Amino acid sequence: MSANGENLEERFSALEKRLRALEDRADLTELIARYGPIVDSGEGQLLEQLWSPNGVYEIGEEFRVSGEQIRTITEFAQHQTYLSSGCAHLLTSPSINIDGDVAHAVNHSFVVVRAGKEWIVDRASANEWHCERTERGWRVAVRRNMLLDGDAAARALLTHPRML
Amino acid sequence: MSANGENLEERFSALEKRLRALEDRADLTELIARYGPIVDSGEGQLLEQLWSPNGVYEIGEEFRVSGEQIRTITEFAQHQTYLSSGCAHLLTSPSINIDGDVAHAVNHSFVVVRAGKEWIVDRASANEWHCERTERGWRVAVRRNMLLDGDAAARALLTHPRML
Amino acid sequence: MSANGENLEERFSALEKRLRALEDRADLTELIARYGPIVDSGEGQLLEQLWSPNGVYEIGEEFRVSGEQIRTITEFAQHQTYLSSGCAHLLTSPSINIDGDVAHAVNHSFVVVRAGKEWIVDRASANEWHCERTERGWRVAVRRNMLLDGDAAARALLTHPRML
Numbered sequence: 001m002s003a004n005g006e007n008l009e010e011r012f013s014a015l016e017k018r019l020r021a022l023e024d025r026a027d028l029t030e031l032i033a034r035y036g037p038i039v040d041s042g043e044g045q046l047l048e049q050l051w052s053p054n055g056v057y058e059i060g061e062e063f064r065v066s067g068e069q070i071r072t073i074t075e076f077a078q079h080q081t082y083l084s085s086g087c088a089h090l091l092t093s094p095s096i097n098i099d100g101d102v103a104h105a106v107n108h109s110f111v112v113v114r115a116g117k118e119w120i121v122d123r124a125s126a127n128e129w130h131c132e133r134t135e136r137g138w139r140v141a142v143r144r145n146m147l148l149d150g151d152a153a154a155r156a157l158l159t160h161p162r163m164l
Numbered sequence: 165m166s167a168n169g170e171n172l173e174e175r176f177s178a179l180e181k182r183l184r185a186l187e188d189r190a191d192l193t194e195l196i197a198r199y200g201p202i203v204d205s206g207e208g209q210l211l212e213q214l215w216s217p218n219g220v221y222e223i224g225e226e227f228r229v230s231g232e233q234i235r236t237i238t239e240f241a242q243h244q245t246y247l248s249s250g251c252a253h254l255l256t257s258p259s260i261n262i263d264g265d266v267a268h269a270v271n272h273s274f275v276v277v278r279a280g281k282e283w284i285v286d287r288a289s290a291n292e293w294h295c296e297r298t299e300r301g302w303r304v305a306v307r308r309n310m311l312l313d314g315d316a317a318a319r320a321l322l323t324h325p326r327m328l
Numbered sequence: 329m330s331a332n333g334e335n336l337e338e339r340f341s342a343l344e345k346r347l348r349a350l351e352d353r354a355d356l357t358e359l360i361a362r363y364g365p366i367v368d369s370g371e372g373q374l375l376e377q378l379w380s381p382n383g384v385y386e387i388g389e390e391f392r393v394s395g396e397q398i399r400t401i402t403e404f405a406q407h408q409t410y411l412s413s414g415c416a417h418l419l420t421s422p423s424i425n426i427d428g429d430v431a432h433a434v435n436h437s438f439v440v441v442r443a444g445k446e447w448i449v450d451r452a453s454a455n456e457w458h459c460e461r462t463e464r465g466w467r468v469a470v471r472r473n474m475l476l477d478g479d480a481a482a483r484a485l486l487t488h489p490r491m492l
Contacts (some may be wrong), residue, residue, distance in 0.1 A: 008172070008336070011176055012339055012343075015176070015179055015180070015183065015343055016343070018183050018187065019183065019343065019346050019347065019350075022183070022186050022187065022190060022350050023346065023350065025190055026350060026353055029421065030423060030424065033420070033421050033422060033423040033424075033435075034423045036420060036436060037423055037434045037435070037436070037454075037486035037487060038486070038487060040436070040454070040476065040483060040486055041483050041484065041486040041487040041488075042483055043487055046487060083478070083483065084478050085478055086452070086475070086476045086477035086478040086479070086482075087452075087476060088436045088438070088452040088453075088454075088476050089436075090254075090418075090420055090436055090438070091420060091421075092197070092200060092254055092255060092256075092420075092421075093193065093197050093255075093256075093257040093421040094197060095194060095197040095198045095201055096194065096197075106201045107197075107201070108200060108201070108204070108252045108253075108254055110252070110254070110276065110283075112438065112449060112452050114452070114476070114477050114478065118448045118449055118450060119438075119449035119450075119451075119452040119476075120282045120449070121276055121282055121283035121284070121285070121449070122282060122283075123283075124250070124251075124252040124276050124278070124283040125252075126201075126204070126252075147250070148204065148250045148251060148252050148278070148283075149250035149278055150247070150248050150249055150250040150278065151250070154250075155204060155205050155206055155247065156205065158201040158202070158204055158205040159201065159202060159205040159207055159210060160205075172336070175340055179340070179343055179344070179347065182347050182351065183347065186347070186350050186351065186354060189354055254418075256361070256364060256418055256419060256420075257357065257361050257419075257420075257421040258361060259358060259361040259362045259365055260358065260361075270365045271361075271365070272364060272365070272368070272416045272417075272418055274416070274418070274440065274447075284446045285440055285446055285447035285448070285449070286446060286447075287447075288414065288415075288416040288440050288442070288447040289416075290365075290368065290416075311414070312368065312414045312415060312416050312442070312447075313414035313442055314411070314412050314413055314414040314442065315414070318414075319368060319369050319370055319411065320369065322365035322366070322368055322369040323365065323366060323369040323371055323374060324369075
């Protein structure tokens with residue numbers, strides 16, 4: 001290799017680009033891995049670190065909360081019942097697709113709730129995540145969650161993400 | 165550090181080797197993370213992107229499908245019943261061992277199916293994955309899946325992978 | 329870019345630091361991903377590769393085993409019953425925080441056990457992991473596991489890790 005400056009800059013740039021791609025993937029994996037522990041701790045205000053303020057969380061057709069209000073989801077009656085019963089939000093490791101400053105991911109999530117001596121699966125869902133790079137790192141722009149109850153639209157979420 | 169060409173090449177090569185190892189791990193994690201969402205979407209033809217054409221998927225002793233036929237698994241009567249009932253293939257984050265152009269991974273998988281108001285665990289399995297680097301990226305050469313029903317052979321899969 | 333040695337050293341050092349951070353994260357993910365497959369294989373001696381000899385595994389308030397004795401947990405009557413019934417220790421992908429030579433992670437774990445024609449969730453737990461960099465790589469210094477049965481202390485584990 002010649003040690004002239006131009007060649008070196010190309011070599012460094014190529015490495016930095018590959019590093020950035022890996023860092024993005026690690027950051028997005030971590031972002032999604034934080035949701036379950038936070039929501040099961042009951043500390044809804046920590047969810048604000050995950051969403052963009054103008055982001056949104058949609059559950060099925062009937063429920064929609066903004067990033068600014070995301071903290072309120074742990075205050076819902078349903079969630080309080082989950083917490084007092086004993087509850088685990090189980091999310092699988094996402095499949096991630098990164099395109100510059102936006103990313104798309106899909107995974108499964110489950111709400112596992114204590115019922116007597118065992119825990120039952122109260123919800124099993126398909127999820128799509130649209131994420132965006134912000135000044136404060138990767139954040140959730142849109143999370144859509146649909147019950148896997150035989151509905152074709154929920155299944156389609158896993159491979160045909162709707163546009164933002 | 166002296167800026168002579170030979171030293172520089174060693175430095176770059178060392179970094180590139182470490183980068184490649186991380187990229188391989190990320191690619192293999194992504195490869196396995198795609199299985200669940202694809203199979204639950206019902207779009208079996210997308211599974212062809214995961215397997216080598218001459219690869220194989222073995223379930224227990226009785227079932228064996230080639231990479232070329234992998235698309236057919238979503239057409240099976242059992243799978244169609246899963247899809248219409250509401251179904252989630254839950255795979256855990258794999259433990260991965262990479263050796264050059266081949267890799268081995270183990271993880272758990274679960275088939276979670278709706279039954280009335282809740283979902284039940286219809287299958288809980290041990291999996292071993294033999295993967296290979298191809299011109300089109302990492303692909304599954306062999307996936308073996310065995311039910312964790314007390315069978316010692318299924319347990320052994322988790323730490324003593326059989327040779328290809 | 330000038331090709332003088334000092335600048336180059338800074339460039340290489342910056343890349344190496346970022347690489348190391350990613351390698352640490354990959355190693356910690358792998359460390360935790362190994363627990364489930366090993367414990368379900370029944371080969372407790374392999375758990376010694378995960379813990380520091382002076383590390384500890386605490387389950388609730390009543391159970392505590394050292395890294396040196398970690399192999400014994402697969403010999404417990406409860407665990408032997410799990411293995412003969414058919415059992416899967418399902419761990420979620422951890423949220424990881426690295427600080428030099430120590431790291432903290434949280435995740436969920438589930439013990440899924442066969443009961444007739446299906447598998448039931450016998451335990452659903454919150455976990456915190458304190459890990460340390462050793463001469464033999466990252467190892468578990470402390471793992472704490474608490475049942476998510478409505479207990480506030482278990483919930484707190486997910487966001488307020490106790491000090492070592």
